[in-house]
Every structure is written in C-alpha cells, then in structure tokens.
Amino acid sequence: xxxxxxxxxxxxxxxxxxxxxxxxxxxxxxxxxxxxxxxxxxxxxxxxxxxxxxxxxxxxxxxxxxxxxxxxxxxxxxxxxxxxxxxxxxxxxxxxxxxxxxxxxxxxxxxxxxxxxxxxxxxxxxxxxxxxxxxxxxxxxxxxxxxxxxxxxxxxxxxxxxxxxxxxxxxxxxxxxxxxxxxxxxxxxxxxxxxxxxxxxxxxxxxxxxxxxxxxxxxxxxxxxxxxxxxxxxxxxxxxxxxxxxxxxxxxxxxxxxxxxxxxxxxxxxxxxxxxxxxxxxxxxxxxxxxxxxxxxxxxxxxx
Numbered sequence: 001x002x003x004x005x006x007x008x009x010x011x012x013x014x015x016x017x018x019x020x021x022x023x024x025x026x027x028x029x030x031x032x033x034x035x036x037x038x039x040x041x042x043x044x045x046x047x048x049x050x051x052x053x054x055x056x057x058x059x060x061x062x063x064x065x066x067x068x069x070x071x072x073x074x075x076x077x078x079x080x081x082x083x084x085x086x087x088x089x090x091x092x093x094x095x096x097x098x099x100x101x102x103x104x105x106x107x108x109x110x111x112x113x114x115x116x117x118x119x120x121x122x123x124x125x126x127x128x129x130x131x132x133x134x135x136x137x138x139x140x141x142x143x144x145x146x147x148x149x150x151x152x153x154x155x156x157x158x159x160x161x162x163x164x165x166x167x168x169x170x171x172x173x174x175x176x177x178x179x180x181x182x183x184x185x186x187x188x189x190x191x192x193x194x195x196x197x198x199x200x201x202x203x204x205x206x207x208x209x210x211x212x213x214x215x216x217x218x219x220x221x222x223x224x225x226x227x228x229x230x231x232x233x234x235x236x237x238x239x240x241x242x243x244x245x246x247x248x249x250x251x252x253x254x255x256x257x258x259x260x261x262x263x264x265x266x267x268x269x270x271x272x273x274x275x276x277x278x279x280x281x282x283x284x285x286x287x288x289x290x291x292x293x294x295x296x297x298x299x300x301x302x303x304x
Contacts, residue, residue: 013303014251014280017294021259021284023057023065024291031283031290032086032143032206032266036118043118044281045071045098046292047085054087054100056119062272062279063294072100072113072121080104080128081111086206086266088144088157089118096121097179099144099157102128106165108140112179129180132161136189137172139164143206143266146179155179156239158218160205161189167226168205169193173240190240191218199230199250206266209239217302218243219267219280222250229263230254231282235304246304252282252295259291260284271300278302 024030029049036043042059048068055068076082081102088099096115101108109128113121132141143160155176162169170189174182195201200222207220216239223229230250234243252264262285269280278297283290 013248014295014297016252016255017063017296019063020293021291022063022281022294024259024289027068029288029290030292033268033281033283033292034087034089034145035268035270035281036089036091037270037272038091045087045089045118047087049085049290052083052085054084054098062281069119071115071119072098075123076104078102078126080107080109084111086143088146090146090148091118092148097146097148097155099129099146099179101142101144103142106139107132108142110141110144110159114179124180129176130157130159130174130182134161134184134188136170137161138169140168141172142168145208147209147211153177156209157182158190158207158209158239160207162203162205167203167223167229169203171204171207171220185240191220191234191243193222194245197222197245197249199224199253200232202226203229208268210269211239212302215304219269221265221267227262228254229265231264231267231280233302233304244304246302248303252280254284258284259286259289260293261286265290276300 033046048055053070054072057065057068059065083103086101096118098113110130112124112129115121141161157174160168171191172188173185173190176182203223215235218234231252232249233246236243265283280295
C-alpha cells in the first residue's frame with residue numbers, strides 16, 4: 001500500500017459528525033474552546049467573538065448544547081483585555097483554574113482567574129501572567145493550554161506566540177508553581193513548523209496536550225499558509241523535546257463546500273469511556289464565520 005493510501009486510511013479514523021456544526025449559527029463566531037466532562041455533563045468554555053467574552057455552555061452528549069452564558073467579560077480598565085478569548089480550564093481539589101488570552105490594540109497577553117463553580121470567576125491579577133518578551137514571541141502570546149503535574153508540583157503551560165494581528169508562529173512552554181509567576185523554557189519555541197510537510201510548513205499553533213500513558217500527546221493546528229490550516233497530532237516523552245509527528249497527519253482537514261471549507265482550527269480532544277471513543281471539538285471557518293464542530297475517533301488507540 002502506498003503512503004497516500006495509508007494516509008487516507010489513518011485520516012478516516014477521525015469522522016466528522018453529520019450534524020456539524022454543533023455551536024455557532026445565530027450566535028455568530030464561536031471559536032477556541034476548552035472542555036471538561038463532569039458527572040455525565042459536558043461543560044464547554046468557548047470564545048464568543050460578538051461578545052468579546054468567554055462563555056459557558058453545557059451538553060449531555062457533546063453534540064447538542066444549551067444556551068451559553070458569559071462567564072468572563074472584557075475589562076478595558078486593565079489596558080490589556082479589551083477582548084478576551086482562548087480559554088484553558090482545569091479543575092483541582094481547590095476549584096477551577098482558567099488561563100485566557102487578553103487582546104488590546106492587536107497585542108495579546110495571557111491572564112489567570114479562578115472559580116469555585118466554573119461560572120463565577122475572579123481574576124487573580126490585574127496584570128497579565130505571561131507577556132511577549134522574547135524575540136520569537138514578537139507582539140503576542142496567546143492560546144494557553146495548562147496541565148497540573150502532581151509529581152512536579154507545577155502547572156505546565158504550552159502557549160503560542162507571534163506577530164501582532166496575525167496567527168501565531170510556533171509553540172512555547174512555561175512552568176509555574178502558583179499559576180501566576182511563569183518561567184519560560186530556555187529553548188523556546190519547543191514546537192516549530194515542519195517545512196517538509198506542506199500542510200504545516202507555514203505555522204504551528206494553538207495546541208492541546210494530554211498525558212497519555214508514557215507520552216504527552218499534542219493536538220495542534222498546522223498552517224499551509226495564513227488562511228488555510230488543518231489539525232494534526234504529535235507526541236513526546238516529556239512534553240518538551242523530541243516530538244514525533246503522527247504519520248497520518250493531518251487528521252482533520254477542511255471539507256470542500258462545507259461550513260469548515262477554508263480552515264480547521266483549535267482542537268480539543270477528550271476520551272469518552274462510555275462510548276470508547278475520542279471526541280474532538282474544533283472550530284471551522286468559511287469566510288469570516290467560525291463555528292464549532294465535532295469529530296469522533298472510535299477506540300482508545302490513536303494509531304501512533
């Protein structure tokens with residue numbers, strides 16, 4: 001079997017749900033999300049562009065979602081979060097923790113908030129907890145994804161950075177003991193575009209990282225050019241170095257003539273034990289409208 005046939009077989013392991021998109025329509029652009037499943041309920045925090053806010057919606061099946069409520073609104077008084085989006089939520093025994101992107105005048109920075117219930121959030125600082133300061137970060141740090149590592153006793157963040165008013169260029173890594181003070185990796189960015197793969201030759205951004213047995217698995221966006229992107233996977237033993245890209249990349253691509261015909265952005269995957277399936281939500285774009293859709297992968301094995 002030739003490599004193209006193998007690629008096709010692998011890609012078909014991820015099937016777009018026939019009822020897509022699952023969120024958008026009259027709500028306008030809904031994009032870049034994070035999600036938890038708690039007591040049988042899916043809770044999605046997503047970026048709601050018309051409201052310049054982060055909203056929460058809930059679902060019993062991950063496909064049909066209730067009316068959203070705004071849970072974190074802009075705060076122009078701080079000078080850096082006129083528009084907020086791109087949340088990363090995790091839950092610990094002490095409650096919910098949220099890292100998000102604040103935008104002002106085209107520049108992006110990352111903030112931090114906490115909550116007892118995932119609905120009412122309190123900002124932990126009027127200042128951003130991560131700012132662009134290195135040459136590769138240019139004018140923007142954004143798209144945080146954060147895990148808590150019990151053995152290390154630290155939060156681990158993967159973030160994207162790059163030009164003002166453009167898609168970010170690559171993925172960096174930072175660590176923190178308290179969620180407020182972050183120490184960036186000395187060899188950032190830790191994940192860069194791969195010129196040998198046309199679908200991700202331009203940029204790689206907006207990842208989700210999952211600890212899966214012996215590996216950290218990354219779901220990420222790869223850009224062929226500024227307006228066209230797909231979704232791929234990679235894995236690493238430590239989540240920082242020696243990333244091995246999935247041979248069947250990209251796993252999700254635009255569908256001609258559909259709601260996601262021009263780009264597939266920001267993946268967020270969750271393994272659902274009840275259905276023995278991976279559920280992956282992403283935002284797709286046609287024209288200026290982005291909406292959120294669902295892709296299903298049967299079985300636990302991701303095929304590396």
